Amino acid sequence: MSISDRFAELAHLRDALGAEEADPTRIVMERILSSTEAMIGNRPTILVGTNNYLGLTFDPAVLEAASAALHEQGSGTTGSRMANGSFACHAALERAFADFYGVPSAMVFSTGYQTNLGLLMGILRPGDKVVLDSHSHACIYDGCRISGADFLAFRHNDPEDLRKRLRRLGDEAKGALVIAEGLYSMLGDTAPLAELCAIAKEYGAWFMVDEAHSFGVYGERGLGLCEEAGILDQVDFITGTFSKSLASLGGFCVSRHPELQLLRYGSRPYIFTASPSPASIGAAAAALEAVRTRPELKANLWANATRLHDGLSAAGYELAAPVSPVIAVRVPSREEGARIWNALMEHGVYVNLVLPPAAPEGAALLRCSLSAAHSFDQIDAIIAAFKTVAPEAATRAAQSTAAQ
Known part of the structure; x- marks a missing residue:
């Protein structure tokens, strides 16, 4: 079999996008102008698909912390923490997460993807039972597969289907692992975490929540949807990433179980991956402090999300979920x-084009993610571009208004 044959399936996926200009993988941002704008094809472009929820990528305190760490500790760690040792900044950030959540244990990983992979590979064994939401992120599915655990999905955001799945497990439900996310990144909908947690505990199962897209965004203190749902003291494992609200690269896991620390001896993604660079850790630590002390960031984000959601809805577009920082x-x-998608690019607006099979339920999506750093003028420009590129949506909106 030739190299071309081995890559034929990927070539088919590429060709299915059609014209080259409609291929998001070929987009190059020649220059990043700010948290919300870049030069793409010599055109200033509003970025509304970057997951930069709190807009901290150009925040002076975050940049200063990253720069100081870079100059004081070097450009990289050149190895894993198991082999090369932890830097003081790694341990300090883990203490900061544990203190913020009020738990005894926290671990920092090199990416958000590896956080879920590392946790699941570390705690699961072949034959263990896992019941996960059908819309769970790829890294959750991959962690379950690699661990050798037996896993099955319950219908997305359906507590009663979870109950049915656990009931069918019988005695094996006790000690099973139930997994959900806080904010689902494709559709922008949120999980009924309190109900899911209650059902998991009813059957003696463990409960894990991935707050990658909801940390810093939900909850009175920004701890995520587990905080908003009032179940922080009941969830067994909470994972998250630095690459969204924390404007950096890496991931974290916190747990109310002090035994989490033992993962350092058995989590292959933790043991065999180079640890996060000092600059990444410095930026994440400064961004975490912003989550703790600057509630206006979250308020700005929600104001922007509401304005865009209302504007697109009024323009006749079908939105996948109620207002959230992700609007699909x-x-x-x-x-x-x-x-x-291509027409929006021509109008200086960058969103995420999500096509099957990446898009859930076989849908095609134009995914927007809002930032606290967006101005209302930018939000209005995004809405105007959407109105221009799909006038039939505006027609539907006008007809709906007339019918009312």
Whole structure:
């Protein structure tokens, strides 16, 4: 079999995007102008698909912390913490997460993907039972597969389907692991975490929540949807990433179980991956402090999300979920999604084009993620661009208003 044959399936996926200009993988941001704007193809472009929820990537305190760590501790760690030892900044950030959550244990990983992979590979064994939400992120599925555990999915955000799955496990439900996310990154919908947690505990199962897209965004203190749902003291494992609200690269896991620390001896992604660079840790630590002390960031984010959600809805677009920092616009086909995405680029607006199989439920999506750093003028420009590139949506909106 030739190299071309081995890559034929990937070539098919690429070709399915159609014209080259409709291929998001070929987009290059020649210059990043701010947290919300970049030069793409010599055109200033509003970024509304970057997951930069709190807009901290250009925050002076975050940049200063990253720069100081870079100059004081070097550009990289050149190895894993097991082999090369931990830097003081790694341990300090773990203490900061544990203190913020009020738990005895926290671990920092090199990426958010590896956080879930590392936790699941570390705690699961072949034959263990896992019941996960069907919309769970790829890293959760991958962690379950690599661990050798037996896993099955319950219908997305459906507590009663979770109950049915656990009931069918019988005695094996006790000690099973139930996994959900806080904010689901594709559709922008949130999980009924309190109900899911109660059902997991009813059957004696463990409960894990991935707060990658909800940390810093939900909860009175920004701890995520577990805090908002009032179940922080009941969840067994909470994972998250630095690459969203924390404006850096890496991931974290916290647990109310002090035994989490033992993962350092058995989690292969932790043991065999180079530890996060000092600059990444410095930036994440400064961003974590901003989550703790600057509630206006979250308020700005929600004001922007509400303005965009209301504007797109009024323009006649079908939105996948109630207002959240992720606003997904449903489009009728792959081809229409590619057309609108490319037209938005021509109007200086960058969103995420999400096509099957990455898009859940076989939908084609234009995914927007809001930032606290967006201005209302930028939000209005995004809405205006959407109105321009799909006038049929505006027609539907006008017809709906007339019918009322």
